[in-house]
Amino acid sequence: MSARALIVLEQRVTHCTRCPRLVAFRQRIAREKRRAYAAEEYWGRPVPAFGDPHARLVLVGLAPGAHGSNRTGRMFTGDASGDWLYAALYRYGFASQPTATSRWDGLTLSDCWITAAARCAPPGNKPTPQELANCRPYLARELALLTRRRVVLALGRVGHDAFLKAMGWRVPRFGHGAVTRLPDGTWLVASYHPSRQNTNTGTLTRAMWHAVFRRVRALIDSP
Numbered sequence: 001m002s003a004r005a006l007i008v009l010e011q012r013v014t015h016c017t018r019c020p021r022l023v024a025f026r027q028r029i030a031r032e033k034r035r036a037y038a039a040e041e042y043w044g045r046p047v048p049a050f051g052d053p054h055a056r057l058v059l060v061g062l063a064p065g066a067h068g069s070n071r072t073g074r075m076f077t078g079d080a081s082g083d084w085l086y087a088a089l090y091r092y093g094f095a096s097q098p099t100a101t102s103r104w105d106g107l108t109l110s111d112c113w114i115t116a117a118a119r120c121a122p123p124g125n126k127p128t129p130q131e132l133a134n135c136r137p138y139l140a141r142e143l144a145l146l147t148r149r150r151v152v153l154a155l156g157r158v159g160h161d162a163f164l165k166a167m168g169w170r171v172p173r174f175g176h177g178a179v180t181r182l183p184d185g186t187w188l189v190a191s192y193h194p195s196r197q198n199t200n201t202g203t204l205t206r207a208m209w210h211a212v213f214r215r216v217r218a219l220i221d222s223p
Helices: 002-013 020-032 080-091 129-145 156-167 206-221
Strands: 057-061 112-116 151-155 179-181 187-191
Touching: 002 129, 057 156, 080 206, 112 129, 129 156, 151 156, 151 206, 156 187, 187 206
Parallel strands: 057 112, 057 151, 151 187
Antiparallel strands: 179 187
């Protein structure tokens, strides 16, 4: 039942027009395109979450990238953040392959669900507080349907705070590597977002990234 309900929910997400600024931006990017992708048809709509509806691991990111998910139509697909994410998911047993290039590349997730605080690509990767609030009911509904959820990996402060607000819980200070046991028994693991801004500057290194996933894997596998 929850799997079917998630499918219906994600279909609703792709038709959302609650945020006029985001609608205008994602549609403009889809028309203008980046030169490297000029021959491609951009998705240009809200990006649905995806993965295993029976997942114990839930990832909460920030928002689709203008020329990544907004182009490909799948979370963390087609950009540098996705390169980091799917390589780690594959290494730690949550993805069928280490790369993600399009919705048709054959990638599947096992025991993992990927979602985000905002579903439309925002200018400058910065959704407004109102835009995040407009998207929050989708996230809250997903979390309610993901009944086997055991670990939530929050990628960045915005994803971290969005998850806690969607659950109606107090928002503690974000800190990379922090692990918190939540009122319902879920473990919340916080990580810097694998954006180029963080990975190119050394704010997030491969060693730090893999340490987070080792902790996630251990929490998933613990009795």
